[in-house]
Amino acid sequence: MxxxxxxxxxxxxxxxxxxxxxxxxxxxxxxxxxxxxxQPDTGFVDLKTYDSNFSYDFRYATTNNFLKEKVYDCVQCLLRKDVAEALVRVNEKLKAKGYRIRLYDCYRPKGVQRKMWKIKPDARYVANPNAKGSSHNRGGAVDLTLETLEGKVLDMGTDFDHFGKRAHSDNNTLPAQILKNRELLRKTMMSEGFRPIRTEWWHFYFENAKKYSISNFPFDCQ
Incomplete structure (x- = not known):
């Protein structure tokens, strides 16, 4: 081999x-x-086996989330292969500037999406699993922030999964440094084919995410 x-x-x-x-x-x-x-470009890959230069803070693998429940059995960032490749390119650009990606969520089983919708049935923040579902369910989206190469998390104005206007990506009333941090994240992600959404500064979906089918397989925690 x-x-x-x-x-x-x-x-x-x-x-x-x-x-x-x-x-x-x-x-x-x-x-x-x-x-x-x-692996075919549309297949799922584990990001950790591809590149070790990411930081992980998977809230759904703990009880520190809006569900107040551990819904992932382990920390495993699964993405479609071409999405993972694009994310690696983003991280390389950020590392050249002294930063790196800190991941909150990647692939999300549809069953977990149903739990989220039951607690927060608000399409501004949680995709309706009974409609089109989430790009997370397709392995085509990531929730993330930035940290320095020494591990200090940049101030983005709110914590992950803050459901309110302060977390909106088009909120320009925040302090200048927060807006600068968000802009660095947004521009670098968009440079490799990721797209933001208006209500969550941390959420980005890959431009071709809708071509992937929705999945509901569990994590392989070995």
């Missing part, structure tokens, strides 16, 4: 040289597993 991986990586580098690129597009601290390399 190691020999196969070396051949794949060498081939990628040769392609980059021939096309005027000095290195492969996606740089990580890991050699990609053979199963990941052969």
């Amino acid at each position: 190691k020999k196969t991986l070396k051949l794949v990586l060498c081939f990628a580098i040769l392609i980059g040289i021939q096309t005027g690129q000095a290195e492969p597009i996606f740089r990580t601290n890991h050699i990609l597993s053979e199963s990941f390399i052969h």
Whole structure:
């Protein structure tokens, strides 16, 4: 397997040289597993096996969330492969500026979406599972914030899952530094195909997320 991986990586580098690129597009601290390399673009991947340069604060794997209930059995950021690749590119850009992504949520089973809707049936903040569902259910959305490379979280004006106007991405009445932090997050995410929503500064969906089917499989916590 190691020999196969070396051949794949060498081939990628040769392609980059021939096309005027000095290195492969996606740089990580890991050699990609053979199963990941052969994963279709629309398949699910675990971000941790792709790149270790992310921070995690999965509230739904704890009771520190608006449900007041642990609904994830473990911390596992599952995304469609092309979404994960785009997120890695975003993180590389942020790291060059001294920051990195801190993740709150990625793929979310539809069953969890139903629980959320039962407690907060407000489509401004929770997607209706009985309608189109959430891009989270498709593996095409992320909830996240920024932190320094030393682990200090940037001030975005509210905590994650704050249901109110202060969390709205179009709220321009906040202090200048908060607006600057949000703008850095928004612009960098949008540069790689992610789109924000008006009511939650932390939520971004991938531009092609609707092409993925809704899923409800549980996390594989091993």
